[in-house]
Amino acid sequence: MISKTYFKKRLLSTCLVVAFFLLVVVGKLIYVQLIDGATLQAKALDQWTRDIPLKAERGTIFDVNGDVLAKTATSYTLYVRPVNVKDKDRLAEVVSEATAIPKDKLMEKLSKKGQSEITLCKKLTKESMNQIIQSGVEGVYFSKDISRYYPYGNLGAALLGFCNVDTLGQTGIELYYDEYLKGIDGEQLTETDIVGRDLNDKIYYLPSIDGFNVNLSIDxxxxxxxxxxxxxxxxxxxxxxxxxxxxxxxxxxxxxxxxxxxxxxxxxxxxxxxxxxxxxxxxxxxxxxxxxxxxxxxxxxxxxxxxxxxxxxxxxxxxxxxxxxxxxxxxxxxxxxxxxxxxxxxxxxxxxxxxxxxxxxxxxxxxxxxxxxxxxxxxxxxxxxxxxxxxxxxxxxxxxxxxxxxxxxxxxxxxxxxxxxxxxxxxxxxxxxxxxxxxxxxxxxxxxxxxxxxxxxxxxxxxxxxxxxxxxxxxxxxxxxxxxxxxxxxxxxxxxxxxxxxxxxxxxxxxxxxxxxxxxxxxxxxxxxxxxxxxxxxxxxxxxxxxxxxxxxxxxxxxxxxxxxxxxIEFVPFKMPDFTGLSYEQAKKKCYDMGIYLEVEGEGKVASQFPYPLTECNSKTVVFLKLE
Amino acid sequence: MISLKASNYKFLSKRGVALFCLTVFLCIIAILMLSSASSYSAEKNFNDSLYFVKKQLIAMGLGLICMIVLSYTNSKLVKKVTIPFLILSFILLVIIFIPGVGVESFGAKRWINLGFTTIQPSELSKFALIIFSAKFMENRDMNKIRNCIPILMVGGLMCVLLLLEPNMSVTILSAALMIIMLYIGGANSKLFIAMVIPIVIAFILLIVTEPYRLQRLMAFINPWANPRGEGYQLIQSYYALGSGGWFGVGLFNSRQKFLFLPFAESDFIFSIVGEELGFIGALFIISIYASITVLGISISKRCENRFDATLAFGISNVFGLQTLLNIAVVSGAIPPTGIPLPLMSYGGSSLVCFLSSLGILLSVDRRSKVNIFSVIEEKREGKKKYGRLRFN
CATH class of the missing domain: 3.40.710.10 (DD-peptidase/beta-lactamase superfamily)
Structure with missing residues (x-):
């Protein structure tokens, strides 16, 4: 049989063991919540939101007089999700107005069956995009396309350099001044649940900062x-x-x-x-x-x-x-x-x-x-x-x-x-x-x-x-x-x-x-x-x-x-004499008299010359003689 | 006014009242937390943001009634139903394996389909084990090893059945309970040493023969090693707790409940508590659980007889231990395992069982109410210095 004190002793020791484990668990809780908390929250933030990047516009490269050598062209692509479109006819009308694309052509694209997303038109300007947005039609989405454009193509190609598809500098000036040109991309954040359903209408904008312009000493x-x-x-x-x-x-x-x-x-x-x-x-x-x-x-x-x-x-x-x-x-x-x-x-x-x-x-x-x-x-x-x-x-x-x-x-x-x-x-x-x-x-x-x-x-x-x-x-x-x-x-x-x-x-x-x-x-x-x-x-x-x-x-x-x-003084024009067969000394004297500068190669008599005899020349001409 | 009239026993002691009030208070908090944690998933899965709350409220009502009713039982009745209750739990544990009756979910058979609802027998069996051991040990000298064997057999059989479901966490919890009951009951210390040896051997064998098991078990130490697999649940729990910081993001403002944290309404509801109420709030909730446990133990200490003392301790112990286990899992202190937080996690069986068990605890309190005579008696006994006095 067991005495009451003995029972209490065993009870106490059991409680002490449990209390010790409680301390350990609270300690772990302190670590997770208080010490590591901020880091964990930062990681969690990533999964709580869906972010759409807002690309910063890359800066322009100018020459010394302010002429554009390289610039970024932004255009927009218009997508349509047919399930969200309420009035196809009106949508086609609005888009046609903004883009000058014939309405029936748009209707043809819109009427395609079995597509969850239709690319309606590409290379839209910002103005036409805004016009479409302001009309309030539903089911349209835009994506921004950025490309680099060099107005003079071949001019200073190796010097200016080019960009990759993400418009990041890969060579030349584009690469050297990339940090300045590229700007800082922004983000558009939406709160979602685990499968990406929006939780509310709140959208947080982190605006992008456009890149700096680089002005070169190049003319x-x-x-x-x-x-x-x-x-x-x-x-x-x-x-x-x-x-x-x-x-x-x-x-x-x-x-x-x-x-x-x-x-x-x-x-x-x-x-x-x-x-x-x-x-x-x-x-x-x-x-x-x-x-x-x-x-x-x-x-x-x-x-x-x-x-x-x-x-x-x-x-x-x-x-x-x-x-x-x-x-x-x-x-x-x-x-x-x-x-x-x-x-x-x-x-x-x-x-x-x-x-x-x-x-x-x-x-x-x-x-x-x-x-x-x-x-x-x-x-x-x-x-x-x-x-x-x-x-x-x-x-x-x-x-x-x-x-x-x-x-x-x-x-x-x-x-x-x-x-x-x-x-x-x-x-x-x-x-x-x-x-x-x-x-x-x-x-x-x-x-x-x-x-x-x-x-x-x-x-x-x-x-x-x-x-x-x-x-x-x-x-x-x-x-x-x-x-x-x-x-x-x-x-x-x-x-x-x-x-x-x-x-x-x-x-x-x-x-x-x-x-x-x-x-x-x-x-x-x-x-x-x-x-x-x-x-x-x-x-x-x-x-x-x-x-x-x-x-x-x-x-x-x-x-x-x-x-x-x-x-x-004006240079006097004359016809190039024939030097072939002359010795170096003779040719030299003739040139000296006519005031022509002479370059020679080899020794002996003149075998060939440039410019050829009878070419229209003036006193600034240099004649090249090959001696043999 | 001081008398030994039977009517006096009907009242609860201060401890009993406090325990009752804290339990009700905890139930209110639990419903609040459940409504926050479950609203989004209920909305998405059942088109009713209060789906879980409604079901839980029904179970809670039932549980509270059971609690109050059971607090009026006397020990004779409890002792009388002990064996039938134990047999019933075993039957239920076996029924699970009958196809059509047992409900399988996440690869484990843990529920019995009653048609209108499902129940989880393992919630019941824990208490059956406690009551059985309390009764069995009442008049036996547990110092003798042979007296321990029946408890070991009953507990062992229960563990085997639970392991077959499989329900690892409840198996471990039941095994721990059995050991603690034996310990409290005064079992010979040699018995525990004898039990430690096979456990250690089994553990070593497990590591040697199937090292991947240990690896998977220890994966919780660095959940980021496999963030989409085994580590996922724990990482999501960390995200919730970490976002809470000191003071939390505010009640109902959890972000992790938007389906990021699986089982947010059941086993991992404490993560949402940590997120919404912060470390301070979590500590407050823990202190309520601790207070209930401590009050239960203090009731057990004041019991007049051995049966009541072991029963009360067993109930307090299962309550405290399961809470501790749940929070340890949620905070990543032990390997993840599915164990509900008493009174707070969604789940009717667990809620009703725990509230009922607290009712039995209160009934013990009524019986053991300290009166002036017992105080005097205790003092007298104290002067004599406790020897190896018989307890009952």
Whole structure:
């Protein structure tokens, strides 16, 4: 038998065990309700509501003058759920009124049997949609369709870039400024039960915020000049590609950047993604190559800064220089003979630039390369920028330095080169290149302005002035003649760079280029035009790229209403004489007498020429002779 | 006024009155909560938002009548019906398996179709077990193991039948009740040790032979591992409780009741309590349940005889234990299992049975009403220091 105390003891111990479990359960309740509560509620909120996304409208891309380069087109699709339609006839009438689609056509669609949802019409404007909504007809639903539209299609395709189906930037400016352009999507929330039945009429709107507009430094018109020039060079020389970079040297803003082959932004072919990726790459920003003679401008600037040369100094070119026991040839194997420094520049004589580079010295030269921004990325607002390639200074020899002097053994990106040359020409101020001018919101209010930075002085005013003058000579008297525009002072430098393949020279493959600025009195634009692998025997920068730059400048002068100087002399027209069979000396004398600039290749007698005999020419013509 | 007249026994003690009032109060809250939790699903399934409330109100009326009537019974009557009642419960438990009579739902046969309504025999059997053990142990020395065997057999058979339905939660609850009854009845401690060993062995065998069972059992620890499967019910309960926070979203404002939380009106009604009334409200409800249990135990402690004491304790215990189990499931403290919350979950059988059992508890209170003499007697006994006094 059991005593009362014993019973109470057992009762107490049972109660204690139960009480302990009660504490555990209350503890769990505290955790779920109080500690984890907010998190759980946030998760629960997701299942309590049905959300319809409200897509934010992507911002517009404008050029420097406010012309639209890329915009978002919004249209609406009208759906009908026949079960909810009370009066088909009236619905057809209302829709017909708003869209100008014949009523009987709509009735035909509406009368289709056995469909729970009918797509009545697509590409409705916002106005027609509102008109239909306001009429109060029932059973109609709208969906918003957003697509990206590029008014000029091919214009600056790689530069602007394209969007995916969700109108999110995938390449180019669209990608780089995607965060600004895309805006913030909104939501429309409705409270529902588990199967999605609405619980009440309450709809919560979380409005979308439209994207910002991006205003570029690109000028649509100048871009189109550049586009047509690269396109014509690409076809004329059957080249692998052609590019043109135009920079405003006062601001550092890129005015145009064109390259061929291009593609249509409104109809992007996604079937071959490797090819599309290749076409979307801006070679001016991501390609690194030896630029050849155009790089000589850098050497001039460094030499002038170091004061190791005077303009009237005499140089002698025998066709080659021996450096560190190695013979380095001038491009003209016959040699340029005795010439002043300015003439050396006009002749683009390699020997002169080897001398200059060696005078500056290895260490100093490397310091200049660094100061000129050729050793690192410029920081332009574009993805995929490359950086220049230099032989490490520790292992560089004088023979390398000599070659760097005329643009070999050093590879840079076009954007690095152009930015540096802009600085050398504009008075010595280096500015970070950019595409962006400013960002505005959907009201047009300024959000961000890319203030022209004060820049950094890399060469003196005097050096800059001298370089400008020397480059003027190249166009007036030298290899850059074809870039000249009658009545305007244009300076520039040609370049013909050999391409390399697996470490050795790839014969017959060149990058022909020309870099020019204008005008001498009021320098504004620098144009760098380069053609990759022009076909045929015409591959000199003077023949291939210079005329294109001249063409572009001519168009820009007309477009910007730049008046020609009255003092300029007209070029005298004449018919091209026949040089075939003449020796180099005879041909040279004949050209000198007629005032024609001459480019030669090989040794011996003239075998062929371009332009052909009897072609209409003038004194700015450059003639190319092939000797055998 | 102090006398030993039989009429005095007709009154309830303070504890009895409090227990009665709390029960009625809890019933009112229960109907409110049920109407909130069930209105949407009733509307959608039966086109009548008060469908569950109406049925529950009928059961509640019946239950309250039973409670009051049963509170006037005397122990002789209870003892007399013990064996028939036990046999009846067994018959009902067996009838379930007769095709056409037993109603199957969610893969388990737990109900008997009476034509106009269904009843759940397992609700009855719990109490049959309590009353039977109370009567059986009354005059026996439970310290002797052989006296424990009949209870073990009756309880064991009941558990087997429940397990066949299957109704895991009630099986465990009944087994726990049987053990507690034996413990309270003074069974030899060795018996419990002897019972622990086979349980542990069975458990180890289960893990070794069928490890997936344990895995499924323990799935409640991280319901997010399978949010659309086993974890779904618990996650929905968490969402409800978590949304409640400190003070709740307000009565009738639950969002989880819109069919997100399955069994919101029955086994998981406490989740809705937590959501609408918050942690404070939930704690308040828990304290009412605890108070009823504690009052029942305190009645049991003051009983004059052993039968009444074990009976009262058993009833309080099943009430408190089932509440605790339900809240533990709802809050994810133990693996999910279907067990209704006494007095609050939708379900007539459970409601009527619990109210009736509380009526029996009240009848015990009437009999054991403390009078001045018993107080004096207790004090005297206290001075002598309790020895191994015989209890009855």
């Amino acid at each position: 649509k018109t100048i871009q189109s000049f550049a586009e047509s020039a690269v396109s014509s060079a690409y076809h004329k020389f059957n080249a692998k590609s052609a590019s043109c970079l135009i920079m405003n040297m006062q601001t550092g803003g890129v005015t145009a950047l064109a390259q061929t082959p291009g593609f249509d932004l409104n109809n992007v072919d996604r079937s071959d993604l490797t090819k599309l990726f290749e076409l979307s790459k801006l070679s001016a920003i991501s390609n690194v190559f030896e630029t050849g003679s155009v790089f000589k401008i850098i050497t001039i600037a460094a030499a002038l800064e170091e004061n190791v040369v005077s303009e009237n100094e005499n140089f002698y070119c025998a066709g080659s220089r021996v450096v560190d026991g190695k013979k380095i040839k001038c491009w003209k194997s016959l040699g340029h003979g005795s010439q002043t420094f300015a003439e050396g520049v006009e002749n683009s004589c390699n020997c002169v630039f080897m001398d200059l580079a060696l005078r500056v010295g290895l260490e100093k030269m490397y310091t200049y390369y660094e100061k000129f921004g050729l050793t690192k990325k410029t920081g332009i607002d574009f993805l995929g920028e490359s950086s220049g390639l230099l032989i490490p200074m520790e292992i560089a020899k004088n023979v390398d330095l000599a070659r760097m002097g005329f643009g070999q053994a050093i590879a840079v990106t076009p954007i690095e080169l152009v930015t540096t040359i802009c600085a050398i020409i504009n008075g010595g101020i280096y500015r970070i290149p950019h595409f962006l001018e400013c960002i505005t919101d959907y009201n047009g209010t300024l959000v961000y302005k890319n203030v022209t930075d004060k820049g950094e002085r890399i060469v003196s005013e005097k050096t800059s002035e001298t370089v400008r003058r020397l480059l003027l000579g190249v166009v007036d008297n030298g290899s850059g003649r074809l870039a000249g525009v009658s009545g305007y002072k244009i300076g520039g430098k040609t370049g013909t760079a050999q391409k390399y393949k697996e470490g050795s020279i790839d014969r017959g493959k060149y990058i022909s280029s020309f870099i020019g600025y204008s005008t001498y009195d009021n320098p504004k634009y620098v144009i760098y035009f380069y053609v990759d692998e022009p076909e045929g025997y015409l591959y000199y920068g003077s023949q291939v790229a210079a005329p294109m730059v001249g063409e572009i400048f001519k168009n820009i002068f007309i477009y910007e209403n730049e008046k020609p100087s009255e003092t300029d």
